[in-house]
Amino acid sequence: MATTTNTDIPVLSTKVEVVDRLAEANGSVKPFVAPKDDLTILQYHPSFGELLGYSPTHSLLLSSEGTSNNPFFHEACVFLPEHDEVYITSNLLQSTTQSAYPTILISRVKLYRGEKDNVEKVDWQKMRPPPGIDMPNGGVNYQDGILFCAQGTAASGTGGIYYMPRGAPPKAMVTNWYGRDFNSVNDVVVTNDGCIWFTDPSYGNEQDFRQRPKLPSQVYRFDPKTGDLRVMADGFGMCNGLCFDLEQKTCYITDTDQIHGDGKHMKQPATIYAFDIDNRYETPFLVNRRVFAYAAVGFPDGIKCDLQGNVYSGCGDGVEVWNPAGTLIGRILVPGGVANFCFDGEDDQWSAAWNLRSRKALEEKIKEHEKSSVPLYLDVAG
Template identity: 65%
Template sequence: MAAVTVADIQLHPTEVRIVDRLSESNSKAKVSSEPSDANQIALLQHDASFQDLIGPAPKHSLLVSTAGSSNNPFFHEACVFLPEHDELYITSNLLQASSSANFPTILISRIKLRRTDRLSGDDSVHTVEWAKMRPPAGIDMPNGGVNYKDGIIFCAQGNASSGTGGLYYMPRGAFPVPLVTNFYGRDFNSVNDVVVAKDGAIWFTDPIYGHEQDFRQRPKLPNQVYRFDPVTGDLRVVADGFGRPNGICFSPDETVVYVTDTDHIHGDGTKDPTRAATIYAFDIHTVSDTPFLINRRLFAFAAVGFPDGIKCDVYGNVYSGCGDGVEVWNPTGKLIGRILVPGGVANFCFGKEGEMFLCAEQKLWRLQLKRDTKGALLGV
């Protein structure tokens, strides 16, 4: 597929609104969860500590948009940043077929970033080169992803055939390598998100969204979280009891695992506000050199919509894509601020020195926060 170049990307100052928490809780007037300008990003500060993260002059830019043209939701999940190459890899939402002869599909976008002079201290992105790619063989209906070695691990949700789906390592410029494709002979449901621990173990979630979206076979396993050791081949279930386990990440010191439960929405589009829109936290307890998850607790409930992708910064603050954009909690579960993005955010990632990339279905945004607000995953 032909690449598209978007040049002359403009950088805009980001509106910051300070919310008095006590007044908000006592007032009948609802605090808006949308920016004042529907074509821009805004920030809601609920706690003074949020100011330490966003800095005195946050800025943002719209990198790519399909709104008003194809309107296709190309910017949905994965959102993996490769700092060595200044590239983003993003998976689309389900794309409907253009004819009855084809099936719905999911594409991968590669976004090459071109920056201004870094020596001057201004390293904002002025141009992007956007290439849409069909997933390589094996990576059927890709969703989440994470940095791994010199490439990316992609979650393959699989298709209607048995024997498809799982985790695939895609080295940059090489063919994908299957890592784990079944649970002792049983197909996974539709692997959704993944994170890699410092010891090399791979943790991932497996909800049943693929079946509900009519591209995956009937589920053969519960909605669960798994840990896979690529050295020994050990594969274990580490957590269950979810409606729809979705995003997953570690605290910076890897003593806590956070998992989002998006049972609020099912794959057929059904929504129920009485179901989980929740982030659960687990402590990692090691027995005989083997990690177990203990002390399951409700860490946070989304203010708007449901929490999808999730990341921590180097300070231990927790960020999750929600119906209003990205909501941010401190390590105690206090909501300290929100990044308001029109239409909400499914997933996102940190880039270099305080930048974030936000996937909003038809739009891909870049937000520049304080330069030392960095993601725990890369720490760049």
């Protein structure tokens, strides 16, 4: 498909509002209402101000607003630092033609950096998923390419986890639970031991492109060295995003049971659960399930940890951030909300759909030899 180039990328100052938590809680001040056309940051705790630095900025790299109603920027948001590229999967795309729609495309966004490492230019190319990766959703860096979650189609035998190496055909990693198709694999991470963890809700069926569920909404672990495939956690309405802290002692899993194909179910979970990793018989188990956080707005989708153990999740208002104790320390308010995002491990620049820059964080990184907070790529939902 044709490549779209954008060179009109201004660096804008980001407004930071310091929230009086007590005044907001007791109703003496009204909750902050974000502008509809710009990014604002709410600081609930001084530690979030330390992450932001003295003068954070942001840049809008790409937008289809005004040219298309199709939600091109939705999930995955995988950054390949060696190529300065971000890969993003769309939500369901519709068409007025008789082509095979609805469908999902993969966007490849090439970043070109200039002064102070700001992104000055991007090339955006929409790509059809290669054979096997049917209706892709989440993704993660893996070897020299990307692991993609294939939600599958109405046909049996589709869906699962696929490895897409750079410049080579995709390779199926795990596609079924001992003969039963997965529901619609959603998100994936890789732990230090090389094992692949993924979630499997049933959104594909609710969106009318996937067969009826044959399994509960569960979290799985697959060992590509031995073929061992295990259920690690269940009891979710719709398990969605997952991540681990830096030491991989805690696993965080989002439950987006509040949102279904027929609308919102406000009494259902919009919750992040935390689990401890307990190694028994040289094998990890998820134990001590507990509520870590409940989204302030909407529901928590994609989720990541930074090097300090803070937890970030894409929610209905943007990206919400909690410290390891589960205290909300900040909210990055993005118009339209955020489905997923990723960190840029090469410098302290937060970019892709939005790019925030922190000089203090960069200085701290140099001083701490890359032990400072890691910035992120934000993917604006819709």
